[in-house]
Amino acid sequence: MLDATFAALADPTRRAVLAQLADKGEATVTELAEPFDMSLPGFSRHLKVLEKAGLIERSRQAQFRPCTINPEPLKEASDWLADYRKLWEARFDRLDALLAELQSDPTQTAKEDHGDPSK
Amino acid sequence: MLDATFAALADPTRRAVLAQLADKGEATVTELAEPFDMSLPGFSRHLKVLEKAGLIERSRQAQFRPCTINPEPLKEASDWLADYRKLWEARFDRLDALLAELQSDPTQTAKEDHGDPSK
DNA sequence: ATGTTAATTAACTGATATGCTAAATAATTC
DNA sequence: GAATTATTTAGCATATCAGTTAATTAACAT
Structure with missing residues (x-):
């Protein structure tokens, strides 16, 4: 588990996502992606890394998939x-x-x- | 800097090396490598990762290169x-x-x- | 039904990580 | 100076990562 956690934290984009979520509490993918100069699919994969590491959780609201932090x-x-x-x-x-x-x-x-x- | 640090910590072998060094204070490469089922060159590269991340420092004593932790x-x-x-x-x-x-x-x-x- | 918005998957590229064996370097000892 | 010990570098294979564009799924709106 620590492996995945530290690996996820090794990327500045992913750390910044966590910072955003810590601030906002909840945010959609496009909202989170906005500050970064990166394609949305590229960004989506970062979220996947965070999710696999258990650092974020995603729910569903209409077309949106709001993300929240899981601090465990x-x-x-x-x-x-x-x-x-x-x-x-x-x-x-x-x-x-x-x-x-x-x-x-x-x-x-x-x-x-x-x-x-x-x- | 955080990038390299977290990336270095993402590997269980490397975390175990730090644990060993925390315990022993100083240790040579072969001494540190002993618990792991891995070739010495392979292990040496792990040390290099730790060193590049600034997590360990290496000195020289005869043929030995004793390692110590750098906690910064x-x-x-x-x-x-x-x-x-x-x-x-x-x-x-x-x-x-x-x-x-x-x-x-x-x-x-x-x-x-x-x-x-x-x- | 058709189009729009949100987000992901597919398929590809180039770079980096991790492991190996074999060879090289560096200092010690006989 | 030849053999030994400690450690690294070279060269190679394979896997994963980070990013791209193009295509796809899912839900909503008209």
């Missing part, structure tokens, strides 16, 4: 990032500490903390 | 997603309200709240 996958992606963020930040702090240590005593390298790559 | 792009991605947090937090409230409304008066659907698409 965004939450999942955000949670994934949040889980690792703490670890990364902790690492980063440790790295800072390491650098400080190295500056004060250049002969004493930090193999104890990070493991020896040649091991 | 992850922070960017995380920040982008955070803008939508209100959306998924608000969603269930709105859905509850809508369902209650529909139960009390099934003919009156929720068009007023979201704008008329045919306009």
Whole structure:
């Protein structure tokens, strides 16, 4: 699921669509496509990617197919990032500490903390 | 930048590499590749994707090229997603309200709240 | 029925992604 | 300097992506 979510978010057009939907709540295909310099079929495929990733949902009203955001996958992606963020930040702090240590005593390298790559 | 970041995160192998690095802090290519059923050249290209996206950095120690995480792009991605947090937090409230409304008066659907698409 | 509007599917192109094996580079060790 | 270890590049196959135009479906309006 994360695969499809991140892949969908990798395109600026698709991210902009989500931004529009976050703003408007609901919008039709042509309405969403308007800001982009792209053929409608081309744009339609972007929506399909978003839909397959579960990021948008489409209903039917007459000829229109109004789209809405489904934030679930965004939450999942955000949670994934949040889980690792703490670890990364902790690492980063440790790295800072390491650098400080190295500056004060250049002969004493930090193999104890990070493991020896040649091991 | 977000493009490359999200694209890099769209692959489970690459996410797992970041997870490993979050855990270990630093690791060599073969060490990182070990859990995966994949040729080393194939794996090396994944690292290249991560590096191009700025998610990892590589140094040199003898024949080894130890990798570390660079959390900057992850922070960017995380920040982008955070803008939508209100959306998924608000969603269930709105859905509850809508369902209650529909139960009390099934003919009156929720068009007023979201704008008329045919306009 | 006919035409109009909204949106998608079909069919094609060119670019990029992912995987492989085999060969090359780079540093180490004997 | 020859062999070993770590890693990347080259070259190739296949698949998916992003975009196009032309044709199609679906619903509405007259």
